Amino acid sequence: MKIEMAANQLAELGHVTRLEIYRILVRAGHHGLAVSAIQEKLDIPGSTLSHHISRLVKVGLLSQTREGRVLRCQAQYQELERLIDFLSEECCKGCD
Amino acid sequence: MKIEMAANQLAELGHVTRLEIYRILVRAGHHGLAVSAIQEKLDIPGSTLSHHISRLVKVGLLSQTREGRVLRCQAQYQELERLIDFLSEECCKGCD
DNA sequence: AATATATTTCGATATTTCTAGAAATATATT
DNA sequence: AATATATTTCTAGAAATATCGAAATATATT
Numbered sequence: 352m353k354i355e356m357a358a359n360q361l362a363e364l365g366h367v368t369r370l371e372i373y374r375i376l377v378r379a380g381h382h383g384l385a386v387s388a389i390q391e392k393l394d395i396p397g398s399t400l401s402h403h404i405s406r407l408v409k410v411g412l413l414s415q416t417r418e419g420r421v422l423r424c425q426a427q428y429q430e431l432e433r434l435i436d437f438l439s440e441e442c443c444k445g446c447d
Numbered sequence: 448m449k450i451e452m453a454a455n456q457l458a459e460l461g462h463v464t465r466l467e468i469y470r471i472l473v474r475a476g477h478h479g480l481a482v483s484a485i486q487e488k489l490d491i492p493g494s495t496l497s498h499h500i501s502r503l504v505k506v507g508l509l510s511q512t513r514e515g516r517v518l519r520c521q522a523q524y525q526e527l528e529r530l531i532d533f534l535s536e537e538c539c540k541g542c543d
Numbered sequence: 544a545a546t547a548t549a550t551t552t553c554g555a556t557a558t559t560t561c562t563a564g565a566a567a568t569a570t571a572t573t
Numbered sequence: 574a575a576t577a578t579a580t581t582t583c584t585a586g587a588a589a590t591a592t593c594g595a596a597a598t599a600t601a602t603t
Contacts, residue, residue, distance in 0.1 A: 354466055362461025364534075366591085367454045374450070378537045386550065396593050401551050403591095420549050420600050428538070435531050438460075441474045442524070462561085482580065492563050497581050499561095516570050516579050 352437045360410045360434050368395065369403045373412060376426040383416075383425030448533045456506045456530050464491065465499045469508060472522040479512075479521030 364370050372389055390400050404424060407413040411430050416423050460466050468485055486496050500520060503509040507526050512519050 354470070355463055358461055358463045358466045360461075361457050361466065365454055365456075365458025365461045367451055368591095370450055370454045370457065374536075377534075387548095397550065398552080398593055398595090399591080402593095405551080417600090420547095422550065431534060431538075435534065438473075438527060438531065440470075442527075464561095483578095493580065494563055494565090494582080495561080498563095501581080513570085516577095518580065 352433050354437075356410075357434055357437045360412055360430065363406050363410050363412060366403070368393070368399075369407055372400070372403055373407060373426065376413060376424055377428075377431070379426070381425060381428075383423045385418075385421045385423050387421065389424065448529050450533075452506075453530055453533045456508055456526065459502050459506050459508060462499070464489070464495075465503055468496070468499055469503060469522065472509060472520055473524075473527070475522070477521060477524075479519045481514075481517045481519050483517065485520065 364373060371393060375389060375392060376383055386397075386400065386404065389404075390397060393400065404413065404415075408415055408424075412427055414425050414427055416425070460469060467489060471485060471488060472479055482493075482496065482500065485500075486493060489496065500509065500511075504511060504520075508523055510521050510523055512521070
């Protein structure tokens with residue numbers, strides 16, 4: 352993973368509301384949750400929620416699939432894995 | 448780990464220069480590196496470097512120890528571990 | 544086609560962050 | 574004490590981000 356990509360993903364996770372959204376979806380499993388279900392859990396305006404979700408989608412941490420009127424959001428687990436691998440890479444290579 | 452703490456740490460890592468600093472120190476091992484050594488690797492003004500380092504220190508991802516005129520910076524590995532644990536926690540609890 | 548539901552886009556304001564030069568501080572050396 | 578080295582703090586302008594109401598869009602239902 353390129354460092355710019357890692358920094359972008361970390362920055363998006365580095366906001367309490369977005370991290371809450373992300374964690375809810377990580378816990379929810381591959382099937383994910385509808386935007387409306389997330390909104391019920393968080394109690395924030397739709398426009399704000401939509402803004403945060405779209406940022407997480409943009410950096411690849413979430414995906415969305417439409418089911419009729421409902422948009423379902425899913426955590427992209429393999430991206431989290433790649434990000435964690437990046438952070439751990441060559442950890443302590445020059446340890447004493 | 449509280450979510451506010453995790454978000455703060457992620458936000459600080461979510462900046463290319465800071466992530467570079469942090470990765471250099473993660474690779475460097477427990478002994479760490481002097482601020483001046485980091486500056487040589489990155490080629491940025493001292494004030495900018497100092498600003499970024501102090502932000503990483505503030506959220507506990509780095510520590511600093513003075514050795515005479517030199518300030519040595521170290522990655523706080525256990526904080527990274529805690530952060531990664533937070534991100535992975537209850538991962539896919541409701542998987543289908 | 545009209546209406547209802549779900550979600551996003553727009554727009555505007557408030558706040559935060561980034562950057563780096565200049566000045567200040569801390570320690571070491573002479 | 575004077576000077577040199579290492580690093581931080583101060584400052585301020587530019588850029589980015591956060592928030593949310595209003596309007597727009599997409600789909601479903603009647």
